[in-house]
Amino acid sequence: MDASQLIMIFISMVFINNFILSKFLGLCSFIGVSKETGPAMSMGLAVTFVTTMSSIITWLIYRFVLIPFDITYMRTISFILVIATFVQLVEMFIRKTSPHLYKFFGIYLPLITVNCAVLGVAVLNSETFFSGSRIMPGSFIFSVVQGFFAGAGYCLAMLLMSGIRERLELVRVPRSFKDVPLAFVIASLMSLAFMGFSGFKF
Amino acid sequence: MMEILIPVLTLASLGMIFGVGLAIAAKKLCVEQDPKISAVFSHLPGANCGACGMAGCMGFAEGLINGTCTVERCVVASEKIRTEISKILGVEAKAKIKTAAVLHCNGGNKVKDKFQYQGIKDCVAANQLQGGQKACVWGCLGFGSCAKVCPFSAITMSQETGLPVVDESKCTACGNCVKICPKHLFTLIDVKKPVYIACSSHDKGKAVMDVCKVGCIACLKCEKQCAPGLFKVKDNLSQIDYNSYVPCDDCIKVCPTSTIRKRGA
Numbered sequence: 001m002d003a004s005q006l007i008m009i010f011i012s013m014v015f016i017n018n019f020i021l022s023k024f025l026g027l028c029s030f031i032g033v034s035k036e037t038g039p040a041m042s043m044g045l046a047v048t049f050v051t052t053m054s055s056i057i058t059w060l061i062y063r064f065v066l067i068p069f070d071i072t073y074m075r076t077i078s079f080i081l082v083i084a085t086f087v088q089l090v091e092m093f094i095r096k097t098s099p100h101l102y103k104f105f106g107i108y109l110p111l112i113t114v115n116c117a118v119l120g121v122a123v124l125n126s127e128t129f130f131s132g133s134r135i136m137p138g139s140f141i142f143s144v145v146q147g148f149f150a151g152a153g154y155c156l157a158m159l160l161m162s163g164i165r166e167r168l169e170l171v172r173v174p175r176s177f178k179d180v181p182l183a184f185v186i187a188s189l190m191s192l193a194f195m196g197f198s199g200f201k202f
Numbered sequence: 203m204m205e206i207l208i209p210v211l212t213l214a215s216l217g218m219i220f221g222v223g224l225a226i227a228a229k230k231l232c233v234e235q236d237p238k239i240s241a242v243f244s245h246l247p248g249a250n251c252g253a254c255g256m257a258g259c260m261g262f263a264e265g266l267i268n269g270t271c272t273v274e275r276c277v278v279a280s281e282k283i284r285t286e287i288s289k290i291l292g293v294e295a296k297a298k299i300k301t302a303a304v305l306h307c308n309g310g311n312k313v314k315d316k317f318q319y320q321g322i323k324d325c326v327a328a329n330q331l332q333g334g335q336k337a338c339v340w341g342c343l344g345f346g347s348c349a350k351v352c353p354f355s356a357i358t359m360s361q362e363t364g365l366p367v368v369d370e371s372k373c374t375a376c377g378n379c380v381k382i383c384p385k386h387l388f389t390l391i392d393v394k395k396p397v398y399i400a401c402s403s404h405d406k407g408k409a410v411m412d413v414c415k416v417g418c419i420a421c422l423k424c425e426k427q428c429a430p431g432l433f434k435v436k437d438n439l440s441q442i443d444y445n446s447y448v449p450c451d452d453c454i455k456v457c458p459t460s461t462i463r464k465r466g467a
Contacts, residue, residue: 096233
C-alpha cells in the first residue's frame with residue numbers, strides 16, 4: 001500500500017466514477033434533498049459517514065462470514081441486513097450521546113438506510129478488493145478509503161446541484177419545467193460534464 | 203441439502219444476532235421523551251411556518267416544555283388552541299397583542315423610474331441591479347415579492363398605486379414579507395395603534411422632494427404638534443415611539459406631504 005494508490009482511489013471515486021454523476025446511484029436523494037445548500041450539506045456528510053462505516057462492517061462480514069462459508073453470492077441481502085442494522089444502531093447511539101449531532105443529521109440518517117449508493121459502495125468494495133475468495137493485500141484500508149471518498153464525491157455533487165438550484169429559484173422558467181423536471185435536465189448536463197473525466201464509453 | 207442449509211442458517215443467525223443486538227441497544231440507549239411534548243404538538247396548527255422562530259411545530263412544542271418560549275409566540279394558533287395548550291403547560295395564557303404588517307412607503311407609481319428595468323419581475327432580483335429601477339433607492343420596487351411570499355394571501359398588489367396592500371384581517375404576522383422585502387419596508391405593528399410613517403427614506407428633504415412628493419422631508423412639524431416623545435425625527439426620517447402611543451389625528455393633518463398615515467385609510 002502506498003500513497004499513490006490512495007490518491008488514485010480519491011480521484012477515481014470523486015471525479016471519474018462519481019457515484020451520482022457517473023454511476024447514477026443514489027439519484028433519489030440527489031433530486032429530493034438538493035433544493036437548499038444547508039440540508040444538502042447535512043445529507044452529504046451523513047452519507048459520507050455511513051458509507052465509510054458500512055465499508056468497514058461489510059468488509060468484516062464479507063471476509064469473516066461469507067468467504068469462510070463459501071456463500072459470497074448472498075452478499076446483497078447480507079449487506080442490506082448489516083447496513084440497516086448499523087444505521088439503526090448509530091441513530092440510537094447519536095440520539096443518546098449527542099442531541100446536537102442528532103438534530104444536525106435529523107431525518108437524513110434513517111433515510112440513507114436504503115440508499116443504493118451505500119449498498120453500491122459495499123458491493124464495489126467486495127468486487128474490486130476481493131477476486132472470488134482471494135483477498136487483496138491491504139484491502140481493508142482500501143475499502144475504508146474508497147467508502148470515504150465515495151461519500152465525498154456524493155457530497156460534491158450535492159453541493160454543486162444545490163448551488164445551481166438555489167440560483168434557479170429566482171429565474172422564471174416555464175411552469176411545466178419548474179422544480180424536478182429542470183433538476184433532471186441539470187443533472188444530465190452535469191453528468192455529461194463529469195463524463196469528460198473518463199471519456200465516452202460505448 | 204448442505205448448500206441450502208448453510209446460507210439459510212448463516213443468514214438466520216446473522217439476523218438473530220442483529221435483532222437481539224438492536225433490541226438490547228434500544229433498551230440501553232433509549233431516550234425518554236416528555237409525554238407532554240406530543241400532547242402539546244397535537245394541538246399546534248402543524249403548518250411549520252416558523253413564525254415562532256423555532257424549527258417547525260415540533261421544535262416549538264419542545265421549546266414550550268423547556269420554557270425557552272411562550273405560547274404567545276405562535277401567531278397562527280387561535281385563542282382557543284392557546285388556552286388549551288396553556289392548560290397542558292399549567293400556566294395562564296396571556297392575551298396576545300394582534301399585530302399586522304404595514305408598508306413604510308408611499309411612493310409606488312408616484313415615483314419615477316431612473317432606468318428601464320427589463321429583467322426578472324422580482325424585487326430581490328431587481329434590487330441586485332443598482333438597487334432597483336426606482337428613482338428613490340429606499341422605496342418599494344413594486345414587483346410584489348411580498349405578495350408572492352404571503353402564505354395567507356393577505357397582500358395584494360394595487361394596480362392604481364403600484365404598492366402592496368395588506369389585508370389586516372387575513373394577516374397573521376408571520377413575518378415572511380418582512381424577511382423577503384429587499385428594501386426592508388415592512389414592520390409588524392399593533393393593529394390598535396394604526397398610525398404609521400409611510401416612508402423609509404433617510405435622504406435630506408430636498409432630495410426626497412426631487413424624486414417623490416409623498417415622502418418624509420423631516421420638517422419636524424409632527425414632533426412639535428403632538429404629544430412629546432411620540433414622534434422623533436432621526437436621520438431625516440420621522441419615527442413613532444409605539445410605547446408612548448396616544449390616539450391622535452392632528453399629526454396626520456399637520457404632515458405637509460401626508461406621509462403620516464392611518465391604516466386602512
